[in-house]
Every structure is written in C-alpha cells, then in structure tokens.
Amino acid sequence: MKNEYDVVVIGAGPAGSITAKTAAEKGLSVLLIEKRQEIGDPVRCAEGVSKVWLRKHIEPDHRWICADVKGSRIFAPDGTMVEMAEEIAGGEVGYVLERKIFDRALAYEASKAGVEVMVKTRATGLIIENGFIKGVNVSHLGQSYDIKAKIVIGADGVESKVGRWAGIDTSIKPADIETCAQYLMSGTGIDQEYCYFYLGNEVAPAGYVWIFPKGNDMANVGIGILGNKSGNGKHAIDYLNDFVNDKYPDAKILEMDVGGVPVSGSIERTIANGLMLVGDAARQSDPITGGGIINAMEAGKIAGEVAYNAISRNDVSTDSLNEYEVKWRETIGREIDNSLIVKNTFTKFSDKELNSLGHSLKGVNFSSMSLLDLLYALFKANKKLLWELRVLFKTVVKYELDFEK
Amino acid sequence: MVTINVNKFKCGYCGACVSVCPAGALELVETWIEVNESCTSCGICAKICPVGAIEVKK
Numbered sequence: 001m002k003n004e005y006d007v008v009v010i011g012a013g014p015a016g017s018i019t020a021k022t023a024a025e026k027g028l029s030v031l032l033i034e035k036r037q038e039i040g041d042p043v044r045c046a047e048g049v050s051k052v053w054l055r056k057h058i059e060p061d062h063r064w065i066c067a068d069v070k071g072s073r074i075f076a077p078d079g080t081m082v083e084m085a086e087e088i089a090g091g092e093v094g095y096v097l098e099r100k101i102f103d104r105a106l107a108y109e110a111s112k113a114g115v116e117v118m119v120k121t122r123a124t125g126l127i128i129e130n131g132f133i134k135g136v137n138v139s140h141l142g143q144s145y146d147i148k149a150k151i152v153i154g155a156d157g158v159e160s161k162v163g164r165w166a167g168i169d170t171s172i173k174p175a176d177i178e179t180c181a182q183y184l185m186s187g188t189g190i191d192q193e194y195c196y197f198y199l200g201n202e203v204a205p206a207g208y209v210w211i212f213p214k215g216n217d218m219a220n221v222g223i224g225i226l227g228n229k230s231g232n233g234k235h236a237i238d239y240l241n242d243f244v245n246d247k248y249p250d251a252k253i254l255e256m257d258v259g260g261v262p263v264s265g266s267i268e269r270t271i272a273n274g275l276m277l278v279g280d281a282a283r284q285s286d287p288i289t290g291g292g293i294i295n296a297m298e299a300g301k302i303a304g305e306v307a308y309n310a311i312s313r314n315d316v317s318t319d320s321l322n323e324y325e326v327k328w329r330e331t332i333g334r335e336i337d338n339s340l341i342v343k344n345t346f347t348k349f350s351d352k353e354l355n356s357l358g359h360s361l362k363g364v365n366f367s368s369m370s371l372l373d374l375l376y377a378l379f380k381a382n383k384k385l386l387w388e389l390r391v392l393f394k395t396v397v398k399y400e401l402d403f404e405k
Numbered sequence: 406m407v408t409i410n411v412n413k414f415k416c417g418y419c420g421a422c423v424s425v426c427p428a429g430a431l432e433l434v435e436t437w438i439e440v441n442e443s444c445t446s447c448g449i450c451a452k453i454c455p456v457g458a459i460e461v462k463k
Contacts, residue, residue, distance in 0.1 A: 035435055044419050122434065159420025159433045172424045179421055179455045227425065231452035238457070258455040260421025 001118060001145065005031045007307050008136050008149040009115075010123045010162055012039045015279025015296035016155030017106035018057060022304020024113040028311060031147065032107065032115050033138060035122035040103030044158075044259030046182060046222050046290070047097045048195060048212050053294040054095065057301070058109065064102040067213040069094045070193045076358025077200030077351040084366040094195075096212045096220070097293075126152065126165045126275075132316070133166055133274035151307045151316050152275045155300070158260050160281035166272040170283065174227035176264035178207055178290055181236040182222030184255035188248050190219050198243070199354050205229035206347035209243050218254065224261060224290055226347055263287040265340035266333050271321040276303045284332060288339040288346065295332045302327045345388045357382060408446040408462050411438045415458035422450035422459060 009020045012034035020032040048069070054060065070093055071085030111117050120141060127135035127146060135148040154162030163170040188211065190196060196211035203209055206226035211219050223240045230236060237258070244251070262283040270282040278284070279296035286295060306324040310316045349357075357378060364377055378385055411422075420433040430444035451459040 037435070042418065120435075157420065159423035161423075161429070161432065164429050170424075171427050171429070174425060174449060174453055177421065177425060177453060179453045181417075181455045227453040230455075235457040236455040256417065258417035258421075259419040260424055260453065260455070262424065 001031065001116065001140075001147070002029075003146065004135075004148040005029045005116075006149065006311055007031070007151045007153060008033065008147055009153040009155055010136065011035075011155035011157055011279075011281065012107050012110075012117065012119075013103060013155060013157060013279060013296065014106055014293050015281070015284075015300045016153065017103070017110045018297045018300030019153050019155060019278055019304045019307070020115040021106075021110035021113045022301050023307045024110065024115045026304070026308035028308055030110075030115045031149075032110055032117045033121040033123065033136075034107075034117070034119045037120045038100075038104075039107045039119065040100040043099045043255075043257045044180075045099050045257070045293070046180075046210055046212050046220050047099050047214075048094050048210075048291065049097055049293050050094050050291075053298075057297045058106065060095065061105065064098045064105055065095045066098050066215040066218075067096040067192055069096060069195055069213065072195045072197060073191075074197045074358075075199065076355045077202070078355045078358070080355060080358035080362055082358055082361045082364075082366075083194075096195075096214055098214075123156065123162065126162070128166075131273055133272060150274065150311050151321075153303060153307070154275065154277040154281045155279050155296075156281050158262060158280045160277070162275070163270075163277050163281060166275050168267075168269050168272060168277065170267060170277070170281070172227075172260075172262055172264055172283070174230070176262065177227040178224035178261040178263050179227050179230050179236045180222060180224040180259050180261060180290075181240045182220050182257040183240065183244065183253045184214060184218060184257070185221050185244070185248065185251045185253055186216075186218050187251040188219045188221065189217065200351050202351070203243055204239060209240075220257075221248070221251075222257070226263075227260075261285050261290040261292065263290065263340075263343055265343075266329065266336050269325075270328070271318050271325050273318055273321075274316045276306070276321055276324050278303045282328075284328070284336065286336060286339045287343040295336070298332050299328050302331075341389060345385065353382065357385075408444045409440055409450065410460045410462055411440070412458045412460070413437060415456050417456055417458075419455065422454055425449045425453050 006028035024030045125137040192213040198209040207224040270277040278299045284295045285292035310320045423431040428443045448461045
C-alpha cells in the first residue's frame with residue numbers, strides 16, 4: 001500500500017470492482033479496499049441477473065453461474081399463475097449467480113488491470129481540505145493509515161458511510177428499504193429453468209417471495225418486505241419461516257442470508273468535490289426488482305471513465321464530476337425512476353387487486369408480447385392502474401424502455 | 406450511553422440497520438455492529454432488522 005493514489009475505491013462489490021478496473025485500464029493508479037477478509041461474502045443478494053447486460057461487463061463463466069433461467073412464474077395471492085418466458089420477463093432472460101465467486105472474479109479482473117487490492121481494510125473517515133475530499137483514513141488489522149487520493153469512490157454498499165462523511169444524506173426511510181431474508185435450500189423440487197414470485201400482503205406485505213434456481217435441486221428462497229411493514233414482532237425472517245414451513249416443510253436449509261435493499265429511487269446527489277458514490281451506496285438498486293448488480297456495474301463503468309476525464313482535466317470539483325451525475329441519471333437513472341413509479345403503485349395494491357391483475361393476464365402468451373402490449377393488457381383489466389402509471393406509460397412510449405434489467 | 410442492544414447471536418451483519426439510522430450512530434465493522442453515543446433510541450433500526458436482532462433499551 002502506497003500513501004497516495006489517483007483513485008481510492010472503498011468497497012469491492014460489483015460497483016467498486018468495475019469502477020476500479022475501468023479507472024486502472026485508463027492508466028490511473030487505483031487502490032481498492034474491502035473491509036471484509038473475503039470478497040463476496042457474506043452474500044446479501046438473490047443473485048439473479050440479466051444475461052445481456054452482464055455480458056457488457058464480463059464474459060459469463062460457468063464457475064460463477066449456477067442456473068440459466070428462461071422465464072418467470074408469478075403467483076397472485078389466490079394462486080393464479082402468470083408465466084412470462086423469454087424476453088418479456090423483465091428483459092432477461094437471466095442467470096443465477098454464485099456471488100461469492102462472481103464478486104471475487106470481478107476483483108480479480110480489476111487486479112489484472114493493475115488495481116491494488118487490500119482486504120480487511122476499512123475506511124474510517126475522509127481527509128477533507130478546503131471543501132475537497134483529498135483521501136481516506138483507513139484501518140488495516142487495527143492499524144490506522146492516511147491515504148491521499150485525487151478522487152475517492154464510495155462503493156461501500158447499503159451500509160455506506162462515505163456519502164454521509166462527505167455531507168450527502170444517504171439515510172433511508174423505512175418505506176424506502178426492502179428488508180430481506182433468504183435461505184439456500186435443497187429439495188424444493190422447483191423447475192430449475194424458472195424464477196418464481198409469490199405476491200400477497202399475507203405472505204409478503206408490500207414485497208414478494210422469490211425462488212431462484214441455484215442448480216441441481218437447490219434454490220434461493222427469499223423474501224423482501226417494505227421496512228414500514230416490518231417490526232411489531234414480525235420481521236422478514238418470520239415471514240420467510242412461515243412460507244417455507246407451509247410450502248416446503250421437507251426442504252433443507254443450507255445457508256441463511258439477510259440484507260436490506262434500497263428502494264428509494266434516485267437520491268438527490270451522488271457527488272461531492274473529489275468524490276463519487278456508486279452502486280447501493282448511491283441507492284442505485286432497482287425499486288421494483290431490487291436488482292442492483294447491473295446498475296452497480298453500469299454506474300461503476302461511468303464513474304471509472306469520469307474519474308479519468310476529471311483527473312486529466314485536473315479538475316475534480318463537483319462541476320467536473322457532474323459528468324457522472326448526468327450520465328448515470330440519463331441511463332440507469334431513468335429506469336430507476338420508472339421502477340419507482342411501479343413500486344409506489346404496486347406496494348399499495350390489495351390482495352383483491354393483485355388477484356384481479358393475475359386473472360387478466362392468465363393464459364396470455366407473453367413470449368410474443370412487447371412491454372407495451374403487457375401494459376395494455378393490464379390497463380384493460382384495471383382502469384385505475386392506467387391513471388396511476390400514466391407517467392411511466394408516457395416514458396415507455398417515448399424511450400421504449402425496459403423497466404427491468 | 407448506548408441505547409440499543411444488538412443480539413450478536415441473531416445478527417446476520419447485513420448492515421440494513423446502518424442504512425436507516427437517521428443519526429449515523431451505527432456502523433458495520435466487518436462482522437459486528439457498533440453503536441456510538443449519537444444514538445437517539447428512535448427504534449427505526451429495530452423495526453427494519455430482517456432478523457429482529459435489535460432491541461431498544463428504554
């Protein structure tokens with residue numbers, strides 16, 4: 001570890017590793033620090049990801065792909081199933097990853113590009129001079145060090161402190177976080193080519209249960225509920241236990257994962273003088289799917305490039321770094337905003353309304369439908385929905401967006 | 406004065422509590438949660454904890 005770098009990246013998840021790799025490929029000196037002793041562990045993720053978008057950042061490798069998914073099966077509270085295959089199930093057809101191996105593979109790619117990686121190294125504060133972030137205080141094996149940097153990247157996840165240290169309020173309200181618990185289980189007997197979603201205010205208030213195949217007869221069985229529905233004696237893990245006991249009393253638990261997913265939508269500011277926030281630290285996860293991997297990598301790519309541009313211009317002020325702010329908001333930000341509209345509508349639905357939507361879509365062949373067709377089908381069933389989603393509808397028509405990655 | 410109690414045997418050290426703390430009183434240090442004196446006992450962390458590992462001391 002040197003005492004000065006062009007860029008110091010805090011956190012070695014997908015956002016941090018891609019930012020670090022991109023900046024190093026441009027020729028910058030980069031330090032990537034991770035507070036844990038193992039990159040990728042513990043897992044706090046359902047591990048589903050879109051194939052097309054993933055390929056933009058890394059060549060798929062069987063060592064970190066557990067399952068290849070061709071569609072989704074969504075269950076309304078009364079059990080009505082809607083099946084969405086190929087293309088429409090959120091754009092993807094996707095993979096289910098092994099994050100423990102995937103995250104390390106991304107850090108490996110960064111190291112190959114010239115990034116210096118340090119584990120068991122935690123940021124404890126920022127070095128701030130004349131309103132500019134000039135570096136990071138870190139603790140490595142209990143020893144403190146000051147590391148200077150032209151630009152600091154906060155990729156420190158949902159529990160991010162970097163933004164707060166720089167004066168950006170990243171605290172999340174209970175209504176803006178999905179609180180999640182998940183078991184890796186064997187013996188559920190699910191079809192390994194599909195992701196399953198169970199909706200309903202009894203199983204998962206303002207959220208859903210997901211089951212993602214993990215290869216052989218394993219699956220991630222998880223639940224996310226909105227933070228404001230949690231507490232009063234019942235937390236995400238209790239809802240998960242109820243679901244699992246009811247549905248898979250004989251399946252076995254091989255791993256337990258917990259986590260919080262920001263579903264606040266875009267926050268006001270993700271830059272400061274000499275600093276950028278990426279990934280969950282910037283609350284860039286998708287408010288409806290909870291997916292954060294692709295958005296994190298997209299943001300990381302932009303941040304790495306902008307870091308290079310800003311350092312080349314010899315200007316790391318917010319005016320200069322605004323290039324990052326503009327670029328991510330124009331791309332992933334737009335989809336995040338759309339998903340937020342859907343989330344705000346979805347979390348208000350009663351079970352009766354969810355059932356009615358399920359009935360209207362039952363038997364529809366989604367493999368040949370566009371997103372617009374899907375919206376039309378939904379609006380036909382529920383006129384109120386057309387009003388509530390009117391903003392989204394307009395943007396979809398304008399930009400022909402997929403609202404999920 | 407620490408005003409919450411984190412049950413380290415239940416805690417999954419996910420950091421969700423850190424993200425919702427309005428006072429910035431919590432920190433996820435590797436595999437445990439630390440609480441500093443700015444904690445106001447508001448109880449938001451206890452509410453959203455996925456495993457119910459946090460208790461507010463009154």
